[in-house]
Amino acid sequence: MEEIAAPIPPAELTVTSPEQMRQLGRRLAKLLRAGDLVLLSGELGAGKTTLTRGLGEGLGVRGAVTSPTFVIARVHPSLGDGPPLVHVDAYRLGGGLDEMEDLDLDVSLPESVIVVEWGEGKVEELTDDRLHVVIHRAVGDTTDEVRHVTLTGIGERWAAVDLSVLSA
Ligand SMILES: Nc1ncnc2c1ncn2[C@@H]1O[C@H](COP(=O)(O)OP(=O)(O)O)[C@@H](O)[C@H]1O
Ligand SMILES: [Mg+2]
Numbered sequence: 157m158e159e160i161a162a163p164i165p166p167a168e169l170t171v172t173s174p175e176q177m178r179q180l181g182r183r184l185a186k187l188l189r190a191g192d193l194v195l196l197s198g199e200l201g202a203g204k205t206t207l208t209r210g211l212g213e214g215l216g217v218r219g220a221v222t223s224p225t226f227v228i229a230r231v232h233p234s235l236g237d238g239p240p241l242v243h244v245d246a247y248r249l250g251g252g253l254d255e256m257e258d259l260d261l262d263v264s265l266p267e268s269v270i271v272v273e274w275g276e277g278k279v280e281e282l283t284d285d286r287l288h289v290v291i292h293r294a295v296g297d298t299t300d301e302v303r304h305v306t307l308t309g310i311g312e313r314w315a316a317v318d319l320s321v322l323s324a
Pocket of ligand 2 (some may be wrong): 245
């Protein structure tokens, strides 16, 4: 009888401070390699850029990850021999890859890790595989630092990756 592996379920984590969000990014970086696309969803102030900052630290890239005011994408080259981090903030962009054509993300993807904030519905055409990270902040209390993070691997690339290691 043929065995069909059950798909790896999404990982659900609770993060209770900005520093923990950065740590999550540093751990996630260990799972990433060139060619990976990571989509970050969550409202303004959810912690997408904070997570990306940790990713940049974990990947060992040059320059601190910040929220770009005018720049849509920033390339952070590796300080070692790892892949560069391409950080895209698609907040001001409309739908579809066409709007981002100038960024040539398709050209850089094979040798880079690309992280896109607000990328839903805009960059999925780049590849069949992606890691979708959704960050929810607890509703109501605006001073609350609790965030719920769901990570879902989509496509063959993520089929056998156990995301539960991130909860450690
Ligand atoms: N658990 C948390 N994770 C991430 N950021 C948090 C958390 N708690 C509070 N914050 C604060 O929320 C803000 C998140 O900002 P940012 O990462 O730029 O969000 P986004 O990119 O999603 O708009 C920062 O000011 C950060 O200090
Ligand atoms: Mg941001």
